Amino acid sequence: MSDSFLAQFGEEETCTVSEYTRRIKRLLEGSVGPEWIKGEVSNFRRQASGHLYFSLKDEGAQLPVVMFRGNASGLDFDFDNGVEIVVYGELSVYEPHGRYQLIARSAIASGQGRLHREFERLKKKLFEEGLFDKEHKKPLPLAPRRVAFITSPSGAAIQDFIRILKRRGWSGRLTVVPAKVQGLDASNSLQDALSLVLKVGGFDLIVLGRGGGSLEDMWCFNDEMLARALSISPIPTISAVGHEIDFSLTDFVSDVRAETPSAAAELISSAYIDVVSRIEYARDTIVDQAEDGIALSRRNLGDWATRLKAASPQRSLETAALRIDELSSRLLSVLTRELSRAKGELNQSKLAFGRLRPDRVASEYRLRINELAKRILDRMERKLALARHGLIETSGKFQSLSPKATLKRGYAILSEEDGKTISSVARLSKSKRLLATLSDGETWLRVNKSGNP
Incomplete structure (x- = not known):
């Protein structure tokens, strides 16, 4: 408010927040008397002082309530979220916060809350239809790389989810699919998001969840149509709704229930870490085996x-020589033994000759001797012929290399008077006589003045 405005109307015509709130307090507390009010307990908490704080709600509204320790000590039933009760109290305005609340003086149980009864009814119905059976559960992928998280993008749950995945080194692709997770049309929003994920495809895993809250806040996850759609998803699913003590129908129909969104992130990253560890172990094993x-x-x-050195040609020749010597010795031994045996047989044969006809035996041996003599003679003649031929060839070679053959080709041999052969011009001297030997005789030569013969 500007200074000109205050100057025009005067500060005495303004009202402070506290004064205005007190007017409302007097107006409400004076016009609304004490009442018995029926509703369902939510957002319940018990302070260390013994005071009880909760909300009393139905399908259309909720009312903040406080019951002080003196009145709370007289309760004779279990007081908790979801319990339907009837409270007697009066309306009051809590000025520091500027809000109205009911000061409960007494409360009586009105049986289980409507939402709890509806939850149990749907749970029993779906259980009897077999939607919770284990044989319908799909195993989670060993190392999901593409994950769709259906949740509110502005909630704390997605931030915790991402933080844990990053901290644990998960390197897949996370797609956040926006959906309402609280309110009247939240269940339809969740179903639309699930249909979109299945239509787009390409995901290894679907996570559906949100952070904690009251039963009313999380009631959209108990929607029957959402539960049925989740149960027939061809992609494995994780339900991560609320806190560890909270349960919803999506927890029962999904393939795996995680106590919280953070627990779902740890479950996904744990499988990833396990696969990475196995890969590293396999890599180390392969390296070790290769080494x-x-x-x-x-x-x-x-x-x-x-072995190759031992099998070298030189070594092989040496081994072969030793083997030949060994075989020669063994052969000599065998021949000696066989000769001895043959001599023995010969002696026995000589004895047997006396018992046989000597003329026939002699005739047979004579024929064999003649045949052998002929074979030996033929072999000797062939060898002599080969020897003669070889001798003629060798003689021809020697003759072609003899000095006479060389002289016949026009060469001469020069020698001094004492018979020493001249092989160099340097040994020639003036008036010295030389003997020239030619192919058909010898003649004397004399060296002239120029040093030439």
Whole structure:
């Protein structure tokens, strides 16, 4: 408010917040008397002082209520969220916060709350239809890389979810699919988001959830149509609604229930970390096996090098020589033994000759001897012919290399008077006589003044 405005009307015509609130307090408290009010308990909390704070609500509205310790100590039933009660109290305005509330003086139980009764009814119905059966549950992917999270993008749940995934090193792709998670049309919003995810496809896992709240706040996750749509999803699903003590129908029909959105993030990242650990272990195992294989190959290579050295031609020849000597010795031994045996048989044969006809035996041996003599003679003649031929060839070669053959080709041999052969011009001197040997005789030569013969 500007200074000119205050100057025009005067500060005495304005009212402070406290004064205005007190007017409302007097107006409300004076016109609304004490009443018995029926409703369902939500947002309940018990202070250390013993005072009870909660809301009393039905389908259309809610009313803040406080019951002080003196009145709360007389309650004879379990007081908690979802309990339907009837409260007697009067209206009051709490001036520091500028809000009205009911000061409860007494309360009596009115049986289970309507929402709890509806939840149990739907739960029993879907259970009997088999939507909760384990055989309908799909296993979660070992390492999901593409995750769709259906939730409110402005809620704290998505921030905690992302923070945990980053902290634990998950490197997949997270798609946040916006949906209302509270209010009258929240269940339709969740169903539309689920239909969109299934239509787009390409996801490994679907997470549906939100943070904690009252039963009324999370009632959209108890919608029957949403539960049925979630139960037939071809993509594995995780329901992460509320806190650990909260349950909804989506928890029962989904493939896996996580106590909180943070727990769902830990579940996803744990599987990812496990796969990464297995891959690293497999990598280390492969490296170790490769190194062991290389070391073994090196040892085998050394062994083969030693074997190759042992199998060298020189070594093979040496081994063959030893083997030949061994075989020669064994052959000599065998021949000696066989010769001895043959001599024995010969002696036995000589004895047997006396019992046989000597003329026939002699005739047979004579024929064999003649045949052998002929074969030996033929073999000797062939060998002599080969020897003669070889001798003629060798003689021809020697003759072609003889000095006479060389002289016949026009060469001469020069020698001094003492018979020493001249092989260099440097040994020639003036008036010295030389003997020239030609192919058909010898003649004397003399060296002239120029040093030429």
